Amino acid sequence: MAEDVTVEEITFIEEYVDELAALLIEVEEVGSSIGFLPSLGLSDARHYWMNILGPEVILLVATINESIIGSVQLYINQKQNRDQVEIAKLMIHPNYRQKGFGRLLMQKAALRAKQDAKSLLFLNTRAGDPTNQLYTSLGYIQVGRIPNYIMSIDRVLHATFVYYKIER
Numbered sequence: 001m002a003e004d005v006t007v008e009e010i011t012f013i014e015e016y017v018d019e020l021a022a023l024l025i026e027v028e029e030v031g032s033s034i035g036f037l038p039s040l041g042l043s044d045a046r047h048y049w050m051n052i053l054g055p056e057v058i059l060l061v062a063t064i065n066e067s068i069i070g071s072v073q074l075y076i077n078q079k080q081n082r083d084q085v086e087i088a089k090l091m092i093h094p095n096y097r098q099k100g101f102g103r104l105l106m107q108k109a110a111l112r113a114k115q116d117a118k119s120l121l122f123l124n125t126r127a128g129d130p131t132n133q134l135y136t137s138l139g140y141i142q143v144g145r146i147p148n149y150i151m152s153i154d155r156v157l158h159a160t161f162v163y164y165k166i167e168r
């Protein structure tokens, strides 16, 4: 990794909302599968981030030179009889891709889940996306395919693959 990157957990969202909104808009403009369609407006993007944190949601951000270049979220299942965390909305700014930062955020997310004593990680990702290689290379196991799950920029519905990993 050429550039110095730090990964931190955000617990007070207000001071990061503008940067995160800009990141989300950039990521959506080039196409992604994280829940939005272009053209996402600034006010909708800000509204999304303002309301993101809660007892079940952990937000990690990757920063280079004090600018946020990526993020990932952990949805911690708080039920007493559950040991699971959903990892979601991994995103890296288009200018910083294919430098290992997505992989780094996934590794940090797994470590964060461990801190909460959660060992079952699961996620889903659009069929055909490079994330499938990323998650497989991190040891996630594909368990199924759900059709018509995610709409792309051209408004075509795509399947998603569901993955899990048990961290010991």
Ligand SMILES: CC(C)(COP(=O)(O)OP(=O)(O)OC[C@H]1O[C@@H](n2cnc3c(N)ncnc32)[C@H](O)[C@@H]1OP(=O)(O)O)[C@@H](O)C(=O)NCCC(=O)NCCS
Binding pocket: 027, 031, 032, 033, 034, 088, 089, 090, 091, 092, 093, 096, 097, 098, 099, 100, 101, 102, 103, 104, 124, 125, 126, 129, 130, 131, 133, 134, 137
């Ligand atoms: C998916 C995403 C987070 C990857 O981030 P990244 O920092 O570029 O990923 P990394 O550099 O850590 O790459 C990790 C692995 O992913 C795969 N990968 C990532 N981008 C790829 C591409 N464009 N083509 C092929 N494989 C790719 C490779 O297997 C790579 O491993 P390698 O470098 O050893 O070959 C980024 O492309 C992104 O933000 N996409 C839009 C948002 C999105 O769709 N998120 C997924 C939600 S499930």
